[in-house]
Amino acid sequence: MNTEIKNNTEVMKPPIASIGLVGWLRKNLFSSVSNTILTLIGIYLLYSIIPPFISWAFIDANFVGTTKQECSKDGACWIFIKENLKLIFYGLYPSEELWRINTMYFILLICGIYILIPNLKYKGWVGSFLLILFPILSVVMFSGGMGLETVETRLWGGLFLTLVIAGVGIVLSLPIGVMLALGRRSKLPVVSLLSTIFIEIWRGVPLITVLFMASNMFPLFMPEGVNFDKLIRALIGVMFFSAAYLAEVVRGGLQAMPKGQYEAAQATGLSYWRMMGLVILPQSLKMVIPAIIGSFIAIFKDTTLVLVIGLFDFLGIIQFVGTNPEWLGFSHEGYVFAAVIFWIFCFSMSRYSQRLEKKLDTGR
Amino acid sequence: MTTDLMIEMNSVHKWFGDLHVLNDVNLQVSKSEKIVICGPSGSGKSTLIRCINRLEEHQRGQIIVEGTELTNDSRSIERIRGEVGMVFQQFNLFPHLSILDNCTLAPIWVRKTPKAQAIDKAMQYLKRVQIDDQAFKYPSQLSGGQQQRAAIARALCMEPRIMLFDEPTSALDPEMIKEVLDVMVGLAEGGMTMIVVTHEMGFAKEVADKIIFMDEGQIVEAKSPDDFFNNPENERTKTFLSQIL
Numbered sequence: 001m002n003t004e005i006k007n008n009t010e011v012m013k014p015p016i017a018s019i020g021l022v023g024w025l026r027k028n029l030f031s032s033v034s035n036t037i038l039t040l041i042g043i044y045l046l047y048s049i050i051p052p053f054i055s056w057a058f059i060d061a062n063f064v065g066t067t068k069q070e071c072s073k074d075g076a077c078w079i080f081i082k083e084n085l086k087l088i089f090y091g092l093y094p095s096e097e098l099w100r101i102n103t104m105y106f107i108l109l110i111c112g113i114y115i116l117i118p119n120l121k122y123k124g125w126v127g128s129f130l131l132i133l134f135p136i137l138s139v140v141m142f143s144g145g146m147g148l149e150t151v152e153t154r155l156w157g158g159l160f161l162t163l164v165i166a167g168v169g170i171v172l173s174l175p176i177g178v179m180l181a182l183g184r185r186s187k188l189p190v191v192s193l194l195s196t197i198f199i200e201i202w203r204g205v206p207l208i209t210v211l212f213m214a215s216n217m218f219p220l221f222m223p224e225g226v227n228f229d230k231l232i233r234a235l236i237g238v239m240f241f242s243a244a245y246l247a248e249v250v251r252g253g254l255q256a257m258p259k260g261q262y263e264a265a266q267a268t269g270l271s272y273w274r275m276m277g278l279v280i281l282p283q284s285l286k287m288v289i290p291a292i293i294g295s296f297i298a299i300f301k302d303t304t305l306v307l308v309i310g311l312f313d314f315l316g317i318i319q320f321v322g323t324n325p326e327w328l329g330f331s332h333e334g335y336v337f338a339a340v341i342f343w344i345f346c347f348s349m350s351r352y353s354q355r356l357e358k359k360l361d362t363g364r
Numbered sequence: 365m366t367t368d369l370m371i372e373m374n375s376v377h378k379w380f381g382d383l384h385v386l387n388d389v390n391l392q393v394s395k396s397e398k399i400v401i402c403g404p405s406g407s408g409k410s411t412l413i414r415c416i417n418r419l420e421e422h423q424r425g426q427i428i429v430e431g432t433e434l435t436n437d438s439r440s441i442e443r444i445r446g447e448v449g450m451v452f453q454q455f456n457l458f459p460h461l462s463i464l465d466n467c468t469l470a471p472i473w474v475r476k477t478p479k480a481q482a483i484d485k486a487m488q489y490l491k492r493v494q495i496d497d498q499a500f501k502y503p504s505q506l507s508g509g510q511q512q513r514a515a516i517a518r519a520l521c522m523e524p525r526i527m528l529f530d531e532p533t534s535a536l537d538p539e540m541i542k543e544v545l546d547v548m549v550g551l552a553e554g555g556m557t558m559i560v561v562t563h564e565m566g567f568a569k570e571v572a573d574k575i576i577f578m579d580e581g582q583i584v585e586a587k588s589p590d591d592f593f594n595n596p597e598n599e600r601t602k603t604f605l606s607q608i609l
Contacts (some may be wrong), residue, residue, distance in 0.1 A: 263419050264456035264515075268470035268522060269446035271438075278469060283460050362460055363504025 057336070068327060080330040081337050084321045088337075091157015091312055097149060100141045101160055107134065131171065153231040157312040159341065164231075165313065166300040169238040173299070174292070176239065177246025178285075182276060184251055195247070202244035208305050210237040215309035234306050242299045249291045253284030286360050293353035297346045314338060368395040370526055370557050371416060376425035378411060378581075385411050386422065387581035393526075398558045400568040403578035404604060409561045412578070413528045416559070417448045430525065446474055449519030453531040455511040457503040463490065463514045464499040467521045475522065482521070489517040493547050509540030513547055520551075527551065529560040565608060569593065577601045 013019075029039045060075025063082075071077035081088065090098055111130050115123055142164070144150035156164065183195030202210070214233040222228070257280055265275040285292070307316035318334040321327060371393040378386040385408045393399055401409045414420040415427060418434055418441045427434045429444045457466050467486035471477040477485070490496040493513040495506070503511055512532060519527060529548065533541045545567050552558055552571045562568065568575050568589060575592040577585040577600075585592065585601045593609075596602050 258454075258456075260452060260454050260456035261458065264450075264452060264458070266419060267417055267445060267448075267450040267452075268518070269442050269474040270470060271442055271474075274473050278473060279458050283458075286460065360460075362502040 068330075076333050076336070077330050078333060080321075080327050080333050084327070087158060087321055088314070088317055089159045091161055091317055092155040093151060093157070093160065094149075094155065097151055100148065104134075104138055104141050107137075135168075135171070153229050156231065158317045159314045161231075161306075161311060162300075162303050162314040165235060165238055165303040165306060168235050169242050169299050169303070170296050172239045173242035173246055176243035178250050178281065180243060180247035181250035181254060184247065185254060199244045199247050202240050203248070205241075207238070207241050207302050208308055210241050211305055211309050213237070230309065231311065234309060234311060238299065238303065238306075242295065245295050245298075246292065249288050249295055250285065252291070253288035254280065256287055257284050286357075289353055289357050289360075293349055297349055300345060300349070301342065314341065369393070370395055370397075370430060371559075372426075372428040373412075373415075374426040374428075376412075376415065376422045376427060378408075378415065378420065378422045378424075385581050386415070389425070389581075389583055391576070391583070393557060393559065396555045396557055398552050398571050398573050399560070399576060400572040400574075401559065401561045401576045401578060402563060402565075402568065402604075403584075407578040408581040409578045410530050413450075413530060413559050413561055416526075416528060417445050417450055419450075442474070446470075446522055447524055448526045448528060449522060449524035450528045451512070451515050451519055451530065451532045453534050455503070455508070455515045455535070457511055457515055457518070459503050462500050462502055463495065463506070466503070466514065467518045470518075471521050486517070486521050489520045490514070492520075492550075493517045494543075507540060508536045509543045512536060512540075512544045516544075516547055516551075526557045526559070529558065529562065531561050531563070533562065533564060563608065565593075577604065579604075 030036045056075045058075075060073050062071040062073050062075065062077050062079055065071070065079045066083060067079070068077070071079055086095070086098075090101060093101065108130070111126050111134070114120060114126050115130075140146050140148065142151065142156070143153065180195050180199055183191045184199060186192045186195070211234055214237040215230060218233055219227065261279060261283065262275065265279040270278065303313055304315040306313050307319075312320055315338050318338050319331070322331040322334050369392060371391065373389055373391040376386055376389040377384070387408075389408075389412060391399075391412075401412065403409050411420055415422045415434075416429060422434075430447055432440050432444055434441065434444065457463075458469070461469065464483065464486055467490065468477075468479070468482040471482040471485065472479060475482075487496055487499060490499055493516055495510050495513050495517070498506055498510060498514070503514070506514065516532075532548070533544050536544060541564070545564060548558075548560070548567070549571055558571075560567075560572075572589050574586055575589055576583055577592070577596075577598070579600045584598050585596060587595075592601075593605070596605055
């Protein structure tokens with residue numbers, strides 16, 4: 001038995017039709033008759049949508065000027081957005097106090113960039129600052145006190161309000177959600193039952209109902225004279241609503257953990273909370289990052305519902321300025337602008353989620 | 365001699381539902397004693413050692429580990445778990461932590477050992493099981509044999525006085541079994557009190573002071589290796605031995 005091994009030095013290349021652009025096109029777009037038809041329909045649709053949109057949004061658009069009358073070209077009237085920018089971004093927040101919001105934006109931006117840069121020291125400290133001191137500082141800066149002039153929350157609005165609601169909802173709902181998930185899986189029947197009831201009640205009610213309840217029903221149960229700020233009531237509603245959803249997401253992650261991980265942690269003498277905090281949650285939260293970020297994105301977009309209780313968030317204020325007689329007829333521009341800004345935020349969260357997943361991946 | 369008694373089990377019973385998995389188990393383990401438990405699958409051998417660190421709860425009888433009786437008191441359970449190291453069939457390393465962090469986690473959080481000292485000790489034990497060069501890798505980057513040795517090092521870092529092994533080589537490829545058994549033999553020679561559930565009869569012959577054969581939740585036979593292999597009394601033991609030897 002002696003097989004001769006062919007010493008083939010000539011490197012064989014795959015047939016030209018299977019590689020490169022031609023190969024890609026054949027494989028992905030024209031692999032069968034039906035796919036070819038779908039491809040052609042797709043190309044036609046793109047052709048009939050994209051060029052007109054580009055000419056509307058950019059080529060024929062109006063950028064220069066300050067009044068409606070200066071929007072003389074056929075395309076979009078971006079002057080509408082430009083002139084109402086302050087309202088859209090800050091609501092009715094007093095102009096002379098805007099520096100307070102901008103300062104906090106700036107701090108947030110700096111800290112965010114710091115955390116995103118890999119391999120820097122003291123990230124833990126910056127993170128703790130953002131989670132603990134920053135919110136406290138924000139409350140003082142935004143609403144006043146300690147020498148700053150009070151700004152009532154009914155003046156808050158626009159993108160600023162959206163970010164406040166989404167930020168509070170996101171940051172507070174995660175720890176509450178984790179506690180609820182642990183509670184639901186608890187061996188103590190009372191804790192488990194209460195967590196389950198809480199989760200199921202909030203999940204069973206639409207957010208819009210929660211907000212109506214918070215705004216209209218809640219004061220009825222309060223003693224005369226006691227009046228919670230409407231924004232705070234909405235915040236609490238959004239927070240618990242989001243927490244209930246997150247609880248189920250986190251519970252899914254806990255359920256996926258192999259029993260051996262619990263046993264190994266217990267066998268080394270770790271107490272329940274240390275086992276959860278050091279071994280189980282780091283792994284199970286990592287597993288459900290995509291779903292958690294998905295919930296965050298959903299809650300970010302759902303903040304637009306606060307319009308129904310008379311809070312003017314980003315979308316709400318765009319609708320509101322669109323009804324201003326001076327600027328009637330420009331709601332298209334407003335909605336496109338809102339869509340773009342929402343997309344930027346949601347897409348960033350989605351990208352960050354992927355980054356985080358990759359960074360935390362240590363194999364199984 | 366009572367001061368040397370590490371583990372005492374007095375007529376321990378346990379049921380899974382209606383299944384009587386431990387039926388009147390009596391066992392005494394003295395300091396430095398090495399006990400090998402074997403028996404067919406489902407005979408209750410894993411359950412028996414898992415009762416010793418309360419991963420399973422016994423329902424009747426008494427288990428005393430180092431003078432502390434196992435009850436529902438979570439503090440005494442945690443203390444006993446600190447004294448009793450366990451190695452699992454599936455290794456159960458923490459995949460999100462490096463090998464070194466796996467080893468220092470419990471000493472730092474349970475024993476409150478200063479971090480630098482915990483690292484020193486962990487490196488010492490990792491060297492002893494010959495994977496100190498893998499300390500900064502994650503479990504998924506190691507072979508099965510290396511993972512199991514890391515798991516042994518992790519248990520040793522708590523400086524336990526008793527080590528429990530639950531089929532430590534059953535999930536390993538044949539060529540990796542030896543490297544794990546070698547570590548266990550070394551540990552036995554160092555005087556560790558050990559209870560090992562295994563089918564590795566060569567290991568049992570070499571290391572065990574006493575071999576226990578279990579079937580249907582009962583200890584059927586408990587003898588020195590010589591007697592166990594040469595003069596088994598019980599029919600079930602004989603059948604079992606004829607099947608595996």
